[in-house]
Amino acid sequence: MTQTTVHLPEELEVRLDALSAVTGVSRAELILRAIALLLDHAERPKRSRELPVFDSGRPLAPDEMDESVYEHRKERVARR
Secondary structure, eight states, X not given: OOOOOOOOOHHHHHHHHHHHHHHOOOHHHHHHHHHHHHHHXXXXXXXXXXXXXXXXXXXXXXXHHHXXXXXXXXXXXXXX
């Protein structure tokens, strides 16, 4: 397990201390549970569209690839 420092606003610290006292669960355990709950219910990022594949029949030099990508993007923007 690794150690992480968390800076809490005073209001959250007071509430966390109160919950810890009432439940008998340590502050660290409450923080771990809260993080686990957040991560378990977080939405996964939507997958962005895949990048276009360029097939020129031969390997492109870096400047040629840059130009090819630029032209492709310019065409896509013009279609909008």
